[in-house]
Amino acid sequence: xxxxxxxxxxxxxxxxxxxxxxxxxxxxxxxxxxxxxxxxxxxxxxxxxxxxxxxxxxxxxxxxxxxxxxxxxxxxxxxxxxxxxxxxxxxxxxxxxxxxxxxxxxxxxxxxxxxxxxxxxxxxxxxxxxxxxxxxxxxxxxxxxxxxxxxxxxxxxxxxxxxxxxxxxxxxxxxxxxxxxxxxxxxxxxxxxxxxxxxxxxxxxxxxxxxxxxxxxxxxxxxxxxxxxxxxxxxxxxxxxxxxxxxxxxxxxxxxxxxxxxxxxxxxxxxxxxxxxxxxxxxxxxxxxxxx
Numbered sequence: 001x002x003x004x005x006x007x008x009x010x011x012x013x014x015x016x017x018x019x020x021x022x023x024x025x026x027x028x029x030x031x032x033x034x035x036x037x038x039x040x041x042x043x044x045x046x047x048x049x050x051x052x053x054x055x056x057x058x059x060x061x062x063x064x065x066x067x068x069x070x071x072x073x074x075x076x077x078x079x080x081x082x083x084x085x086x087x088x089x090x091x092x093x094x095x096x097x098x099x100x101x102x103x104x105x106x107x108x109x110x111x112x113x114x115x116x117x118x119x120x121x122x123x124x125x126x127x128x129x130x131x132x133x134x135x136x137x138x139x140x141x142x143x144x145x146x147x148x149x150x151x152x153x154x155x156x157x158x159x160x161x162x163x164x165x166x167x168x169x170x171x172x173x174x175x176x177x178x179x180x181x182x183x184x185x186x187x188x189x190x191x192x193x194x195x196x197x198x199x200x201x202x203x204x205x206x207x208x209x210x211x212x213x214x215x216x217x218x219x220x221x222x223x224x225x226x227x228x229x230x231x232x233x234x235x236x237x238x239x240x241x242x243x244x245x246x247x248x249x250x251x252x253x254x255x256x257x258x259x260x261x262x263x264x265x266x267x268x269x270x271x272x273x274x275x276x277x278x279x280x281x282x283x284x285x286x287x288x289x290x291x292x
Contacts (some may be wrong), residue, residue: 012272014064017250020257022067022214023167023188026095026136030250031275032067033060033268034218034261038082039075042107046078047263054086056268061087061094063272069191069216069259071099071141072122072129073110080129088131097216098126099171099191101141101152114144114152123159139169139191143177150184157185169216175203182211189257191216196245196291197223209255220258221245221271229290233283239274244287246274251284 017030038053040046047053060068068087070079080098090096100122101114127135140156143149159165169189170181181187190208192201194217201215208215224230226241234244249258260271279287 012063012269012275014066014272014275017275020214020255022095022137022257023186026167028066028093028095028257029064029275030257031065031246031272032069032216032257032259033057033065034259035068035070035079035083036074037261038263039078040107043074044104044107045075049263050082052265053082053263056263056265057083057086059265059268060272061091063269064275065272066091066093067095067097067257067259069097069099069261071102072126073099073102073104073141076104077125077129080126084129084131095136096130096132097137097139097169097189098130098135099139099141100126101144112142112144112146114140114142114147114155116151116155119152119155120159123156123164127164134163135165137167137169137189138165139171139189142172149177149180153181153184160185169214171218173204175207178204178207187213189214189216191218193217193219194249195220195223196248196287197225199291205253205255209253213255214257215253215255216257216259217249218259220249220260224291227290229286233279233287236283237277237279239277240270243270243274243277244279246271247277247279248284248287250274251279 014029014031019027020030021027103111103113167188171191194201205215221242224245230241234241246258249256262268
């Protein structure tokens with residue numbers, strides 16, 4: 001007789017952040033995991049500790065993470081491979097989101113390539129690396145000044161029509177670009193840099209909330225000032241400043257789906273505990289003013 005494992009009573013509960021439904025049929029907990037940092041230094045090659053990277057992925061899912069964000073360019077390829085090795089066969093409620101449109105000539109370097117041949121190739125190879133028949137959410141990584149916007153989106157629409165992609169998202173776009181793309185096809189998510197200190201996408205966050213799109217902020221913990229106001233509110237909640245920044249994002253908009261990433265188990269638990277922090281309206285306003 002096999003004894004069921006004892007639940008970890010100390011584990012963070014990501015479900016405390018509530019849920020969001022992407023594209024009308026992908027309901028996920030509103031604190032996800034970004035899998036860029038499970039690669040090597042410079043987002044290049046394998047991590048120093050592959051076993052811990054896989055343990056981080058498994059722990060995230062055990063704690064209720066139901067959306068993992070990655071890209072073919074993370075490693076390149078390393079992040080997608082580790083996700084499959086650590087988590088396949090995937091839980092039925094787990095959404096894997098990946099991206100295409102960038103190439104990696106060297107560590108820390110990213111170059112645009114949204115040519116039809118490249119987008120088709122990286123979508124197909126992402127499917128193989130992840131072990132999927134269809135990518136639940138595929139996001140265009142960044143507009144390419146060498147390729148007309150309608151051509152790049154047209155290629156992704158072809159892949160969607162062929163059944164390789166379920167839902168389309170975009171990343172690193174302006175509001176004008178988002179509206180133009182949305183006039184061509186259905187977009188379900190936007191992934192732009194956004195955090196307490198970098199808020200250039202405020203109008204896009206509001207657009208997403210008004211139009212039923214998920215807003216997935218990358219670098220969610222960066223660019224904030226650890227001011228006395230931040231520390232005082234964090235102490236009030238028995239939280240760290242990093243946790244408070246994530247809680248502020250969750251409170252900023254119901255469209256918000258933060259994806260803090262790490263290659264460390266300790267940092268993972270710290271990040272995921274932000275799901276249980278309930279800020280008051282006054283605290284949200286104070287934090288917004290402190291960041292400004």
